[in-house]
Amino acid sequence: xxxxxxxxxxxxxxxxxxxxxxxxxxxxxxxxxxxxxxxxxxxxxxxxxxxxxxxxxxxxxxxxxxxxxxxxxxxxxxxxxxxxxxxxxxxxxxxxxxxxxxxxxxxxxxxxxxxxxxxxxxxxxxxxxxxxxxxxxxxxxxxxxxxxxxxxxxxxxxxxxxxxxxxxxxxxxxxxxxxxxxxxxxxxxxxxxxxxxxxxxxxxxxxxxxxxxxxxxxxxxxxxxxxxxxxxxxxxxxxxxxxxxxxxxxxxxxxxxxxxxxxxxxxxxxxxxxxxxxxxxxxxxxxxxxxxxxxxxxxxxxxxxxxxxxxxxxxxxxxxxxxxxxxxxxxxxxxxxxxxxxxxxxxxxxxxxxxxxxxxxxxxxxxxxxxxxxxxxxxxxxxxxxxxxxxxxxxxxxxxxxxxxxxxxxxxxxxxxxxxxxxxxxxxxxxxxxxxxxxxxxxxxxxxxxxxxxxxxxxxxxxxxxxxxxxxxxxxxxxxxxxxxxxxxxxxxxxxxxxxxxxxxxxxxxxxx
Amino acid sequence: xxxxxxxxxxxxxxxxxxxxxxxxxxxxxxxxxxxxxxxxxxxxxxxxxxxxxxxxxxxxxxxxxxxxxxxxxxxxxxxxxxxxxxxxxxxxxxxxxxxxxxxxxxxxxxxxxxxxxxxxxxxxxxxxxxxxxxxxxxxxxxxxxxxxxxxxxxxxxxxxxxxxxxxxxxxxxxxxxxxxxxxxxxxxxxxxxxxxxxxxxxxxxxxxxxxxxxxxxxxxxxxxxxxxxxxxxxxxxxxxxxxxxxxxxxxxxxxxxxxxxxxxxxxxxxxxxxxxxxxxxxxxxxxxxxxxxxxxxxxxxxxxxxxxxxxxxxxxxxxxxxxxxxxxxxxxxxxxxxxxxxxxxxxxxxxxxxxxxxxxxxxxxxxxxxxxxxxxxxxxxxxxxxxxxxxxxxxxxxxxxxxxxxxxxxxxxxxxxxxxxxxxxxxxxxxxxxxxxxxxxxxxxxxxx
Numbered sequence: 001x002x003x004x005x006x007x008x009x010x011x012x013x014x015x016x017x018x019x020x021x022x023x024x025x026x027x028x029x030x031x032x033x034x035x036x037x038x039x040x041x042x043x044x045x046x047x048x049x050x051x052x053x054x055x056x057x058x059x060x061x062x063x064x065x066x067x068x069x070x071x072x073x074x075x076x077x078x079x080x081x082x083x084x085x086x087x088x089x090x091x092x093x094x095x096x097x098x099x100x101x102x103x104x105x106x107x108x109x110x111x112x113x114x115x116x117x118x119x120x121x122x123x124x125x126x127x128x129x130x131x132x133x134x135x136x137x138x139x140x141x142x143x144x145x146x147x148x149x150x151x152x153x154x155x156x157x158x159x160x161x162x163x164x165x166x167x168x169x170x171x172x173x174x175x176x177x178x179x180x181x182x183x184x185x186x187x188x189x190x191x192x193x194x195x196x197x198x199x200x201x202x203x204x205x206x207x208x209x210x211x212x213x214x215x216x217x218x219x220x221x222x223x224x225x226x227x228x229x230x231x232x233x234x235x236x237x238x239x240x241x242x243x244x245x246x247x248x249x250x251x252x253x254x255x256x257x258x259x260x261x262x263x264x265x266x267x268x269x270x271x272x273x274x275x276x277x278x279x280x281x282x283x284x285x286x287x288x289x290x291x292x293x294x295x296x297x298x299x300x301x302x303x304x305x306x307x308x309x310x311x312x313x314x315x316x317x318x319x320x321x322x323x324x325x326x327x328x329x330x331x332x333x334x335x336x337x338x339x340x341x342x343x344x345x346x347x348x349x350x351x352x353x354x355x356x357x358x359x360x361x362x363x364x365x366x367x368x369x370x371x372x373x374x375x376x377x378x379x380x381x382x383x384x385x386x387x388x389x390x391x392x393x394x395x396x397x398x399x400x401x402x403x404x405x406x407x408x409x410x411x412x413x414x415x416x417x418x419x420x421x422x423x424x425x426x427x428x429x430x431x432x433x434x435x436x437x438x439x440x441x442x443x444x445x446x447x448x449x450x451x452x453x454x455x456x457x458x459x460x461x462x463x464x465x466x467x468x469x470x471x472x473x474x475x476x477x478x479x480x481x482x483x484x485x486x487x488x489x490x491x492x493x494x495x496x497x498x499x500x501x502x503x504x505x506x507x508x509x510x511x512x513x
Numbered sequence: 514x515x516x517x518x519x520x521x522x523x524x525x526x527x528x529x530x531x532x533x534x535x536x537x538x539x540x541x542x543x544x545x546x547x548x549x550x551x552x553x554x555x556x557x558x559x560x561x562x563x564x565x566x567x568x569x570x571x572x573x574x575x576x577x578x579x580x581x582x583x584x585x586x587x588x589x590x591x592x593x594x595x596x597x598x599x600x601x602x603x604x605x606x607x608x609x610x611x612x613x614x615x616x617x618x619x620x621x622x623x624x625x626x627x628x629x630x631x632x633x634x635x636x637x638x639x640x641x642x643x644x645x646x647x648x649x650x651x652x653x654x655x656x657x658x659x660x661x662x663x664x665x666x667x668x669x670x671x672x673x674x675x676x677x678x679x680x681x682x683x684x685x686x687x688x689x690x691x692x693x694x695x696x697x698x699x700x701x702x703x704x705x706x707x708x709x710x711x712x713x714x715x716x717x718x719x720x721x722x723x724x725x726x727x728x729x730x731x732x733x734x735x736x737x738x739x740x741x742x743x744x745x746x747x748x749x750x751x752x753x754x755x756x757x758x759x760x761x762x763x764x765x766x767x768x769x770x771x772x773x774x775x776x777x778x779x780x781x782x783x784x785x786x787x788x789x790x791x792x793x794x795x796x797x798x799x800x801x802x803x804x805x806x807x808x809x810x811x812x813x814x815x816x817x818x819x820x821x822x823x824x825x826x827x828x829x830x831x832x833x834x835x836x837x838x839x840x841x842x843x844x845x846x847x848x849x850x851x852x853x854x855x856x857x858x859x860x861x862x863x864x865x866x867x868x869x870x871x872x873x874x875x876x877x878x879x880x881x882x883x884x885x886x887x888x889x890x891x892x893x894x895x896x897x898x899x900x901x902x903x904x905x906x907x908x909x910x911x912x913x914x915x916x917x918x919x920x921x922x923x924x925x926x927x928x929x930x931x932x933x934x935x936x937x938x939x940x941x942x943x944x945x946x947x948x949x950x951x952x953x954x955x956x957x958x959x960x961x962x
Contacts, residue, residue: 013775021623025820028861029633036689039602040865046947047875052763055874057897060735061570062765065867066640069633073602074562080630084611087626093612097619098558105614106516109569117578122590122788124926125583126911129918132580140705146560158652159697161832167697170901199833203842207663208695212837250543280558281541282548297845301517305849306627307617307649307809351593351655351684351778352789364574370564371557379537380518386540403543405533412619429621437620442833459519459926460528463914487558488622490816493844498814498826502803504646505636 015462016434017093021489022085029069029079029504039073086489087306090435094462098407098439098451099198100459101276101298109301112364113357113483123352127338134337137329137353140363141313147374148272148292149285150315154325156354160273161200163293163312164240166325166349170291171238171267171318173323173346175410184265188237191269194405194441196246198360210237219238222246231262238267243287244274246443246451248385258288267291267320275299276455277382277406280375281458290317300362311358325349349473380456381406384463388452391467395474399446407453409446415474423448425481426473428492432485433469516564566640586923587949591901591940592731593654593682594789595759595781597869598944600860603783617809617845620818621824627848628823631811634855641761642775642797643768649809649825650851651794653845654778655688657934658725658755660796660807661840662689662773665723665751667805667840668699672722676744678711680730681755683929694922709734709903721748725800727755728767732928732938733877733901734894735764742771758782758795760899762870774798783857784850793850804830807841858868869943873900876941876950883954884939889961893928893936901940903928908961910937920956 021194046172052061071079088095101460113119121130131205141153167190178184191210193201194501202212218224222245239261251257261268270289271316276299284292297310298301304310316324325348326341347451369377382405389398396410415421427450439451454463473481485491503509520528525537534540539770541549550558565573576586588596607613611626618624618631620959627874631649638647662884666673676688677700686700693700701721706712709732713724724745729735738754744753753774759781767775779793796807803810812826814921832839863870881902884890893903906913910927914937917924925939 024628026625028629028636029855032634038862038864039860040600040862040868042868042943043598043946045872045876045943047872049877050875050878053872055878056763057735057898060764061895062761062763065863066761066766068637068640068861068863070862070864073860075729075920077602078604079611080606080856083626083629084606084609085626086623086629087611087615088620088623090612090614097616097618098946100616102616106517108570110613111571112574115574115578117581117584118574119785119787120582120584121788122583122588122596122786122923123587123594124590124592125923126918128915129583129586129923130581130788132577135580136577138708143561158656158847159843161842161844162652162656165692165695165842169691173695183960199831199836199839200842200844202837203832203835203839206837206839207692207842215723222927242809250541252543252840255545255548274851278544283550286548286550295668295845303613303849304616305847306612306615306624306630306852308845309652309847310845330848346694348655348684348687348766349691350790351653351682351688355652355790356788358791360574364570367565367570368563368567368572369676371559371561373516373564375558376518378518379540380525382540383520383528383532383537386534387528387856390532403540405543425643428622431620431623436616439619456518457635460524460540471774479589487849488915489625490565490622490820490822491818493621493816493824494814495824495826498824499828502810502826503813504810504826505637505639505792506632507639508645513790 010241015094015458016465016467022082023489026079026082029071032071032075032079035070035326037070037072039071039076043200044419081159093434094458094466095436096452096454096466097436098453099273101453101455103301103455104457105301105303106365106368108368109361109364113360114369117488118360119357120293131337136360136363138337140359141333144294144313145315148315150284150292151318152321152324152511153313153315154328154349155313156310157314157358158350158355159308159310160295160312161204162349163314164200164204164231164258165207166314167269167291167293168204169346170320170323171269172208173344174320175237175342186234189235191237192231192239195445197240197242198246198271201240201271221249221252222251223254224256225256228257232260232264234264236264236266238269238270240271242271242274244277247400247409248404248407249400254287274300274406277378279378281378292322296358296362299473301365302361303496309355311355311362343437369385377456384454384456384458387463388454388467392470407451410450410452412448412450419478421478421481423450426450427482429473429481430469432487433467435469452507520720522569524745534891541593549703553860563755575646575831583923586918587921588708589925589939589953590923590926592690592938593778594786595940595942596782596786596944599783599785602860603853603856606856607610607849612849612852618825625823628811630852631848632813634851635811637855637858638795641758642730642756643825643829644772644775644797645768645800646803646806647795647797648806649811650847651796651808652847653790653792654755657776657794657796658685659689660693661753661776662698662723664774664802664805664807665753668751668802669722673697673721673941674701674720674722676703676717676721676724678703678726678730679932680732680736681707681725681727683932684733708896710736710896713740721750723751723753729757729760729899732894732903733898734896735899737772759870759873763874779854783853790950791847791850793847793854803827805840806830808843808846810838872943876943876945877901880941880950883950884957887954887958901938903936903938905936906961910935913937913960916960917956922953922956
């Protein structure tokens, strides 16, 4: 191919990072501690210096101060900085982790969320003093509804799984109301999910008070519509679907599925984990979904923070709007903003208004991209993922080799048979090449799965370097991969020991260590 | 515009040719045409504003930020969200992009930074709470209470009634009530006595799996945990304590007073007010409950060369493996905020945490005395308080908050009237000076006159 005529002279932006990872073990902050050392200082206040005994009744007072670490600020900064060097991140290199949408997080959004006028606002401050925040939240709700084709939204859920559970409670509120009003006569007990679903789906179903019914995928990787029809009856509260699904394939029969579920009085829940693929292309509301959650830390570039904070807003169709969590930010007829709790609200799902600063980041991301930019996100995320499937189809198995959306699922089934090369081996070997590993062994229906989601922010040069590495690994004897990673901060871990003899704190370490 | 997509037009053309599709639109042919959005006359697929430059976005964000005068007020509001100093070292370290832009540590060999920070966090939370196990974080104080109740009901073999003190933050109780619609748990409200402590019942009937108390409670009162423990024992229930982590600098730990599960809100350590989020729910419990722990747990182990290393452990509790039988549905939580908390607590250190708690208690005592000296202001509770307190005013509290804003103060948080009657909840942190408090009291006297 002649994509880059002189790759050596003009390598383009390749996002890989192995040499940057720190290999030296770092002691815990408790081992750096020296009694009597401290980093802290406090403002001068001019207040009376009452003693602890004067302030706290003796029966409540701690007998001795709690022992924390005792370190200088210089030691603390060195410690945390060295730890940061033992951590891979999007800013270091590509992170093709399927289902997680690890796109580049624009610095502009960091700066937006750090504005004192947003950051330093108390959540109980009266609406009249927080009109800027309320306007932001109302506009964000409206934009997310436009993107998803829904009527109203709540921004309270602080993560995707929290959004799922919120959605299921909305489903429950709807069905309870149907029963109470006489529109329905039998209680609903079951929620259907496909066997390719994220694990949070069935876990949320249980917490929502429903029973999970699993339907199989067909040989094309989509929901088996005949099996679904079998499972549908008047005890079904609804179905949870990810579309495109976790194989990266669009559920082409979605209109038929929606009609069948609605026919028995069920509702359709859209797991928005894969929304990045369809921004400005197709909308869950237009597909027939009633409830949609979004992961702003995937689709809308809120950084993942090593495992949160994210944000998991939920949008609903008009008939469900009266059940949304409250209080909700609203624009009043005068043009001012206020809080309002919907008539039949299920109540709060967060202590305050959700992960507000994450919402501000997403707001600034949407502002920067605009509607046109969001469509371009989907276009290039899907192009990148299809390019990878085409490039690697001769090297790895492609269980469902047809046009995919934002991610593609490969497998090492053949390589495992020939040379014992497992998906885990490939993942660990790829770490040595300076890339984060893809998602492995998911979805559960594909043995030895490697789920690759490049996202739209990785360049063609990065995709080439990633595929070069994956081809090199596949061509090796397999020995190297079993030993990998050899250049990462640590090598493979004894996970069995960690679970057998749990050491959850520094204080729980056995004395002989 | 698409500022963050690197592809050139030439590259797009080459890539399309490579995958055998003739246009970007052609990538979506597996989506039924009837469902796909069609561009309007203006070329738009979505009715959203056009993309803007970085400078224009920042100008717009600045306009919104300027419309929040609450940010500039001297803050006497608390109620679970406190105006503490955020050390420069915390801001600079927690926003290192290695922490900010990492994913959940699924590949531990390249995630030792986050994993070790979480191990240190779990150690610190275990020490603050006085129980042996802490998880790697939950969303906030409210959702930590929900998870504590779920653990307790499961641990008590399905006894699903829970005694909840009315001294627990009303938003936290509200959140618990919402999620109880799904789990079917029954939350039994336990009223407060005249003095502001919880009036625990001797016998509240059968099927009580847990007793939940806040320490100090929503009105700032230091609850008697021995009484809560006695109530739990009388019902054969677990004791769940929602503790303020700053007060832990002075008070005996909930674990030492018999708590089985200790949860709460760790926003005070390194997280600004942030309009209520992201905050940090902490969750700790006795070792015997480790297999029911919600969310992630980091454990120490070794690599194949015997080097110390960290990994998420007991993963079989979690949703991606256990699915509908998981102990919780938590996946993404608040790791970055836990990293900030760890840095903030290590910056404070042993003497600093105690000093912080002491300074908050001093400022609160001084404020309380100044406010109660005003004619017409009365204490809402009589039992000892620590870092905040509630008062009754001759005017509606919401009106007072509104008028005090004109004087430059966020006066406090108006109490939830249905629970506590009208009143104002006032907190003073280590940031409040004698001069600010004196002026606050003068202004209050003026606006209620």
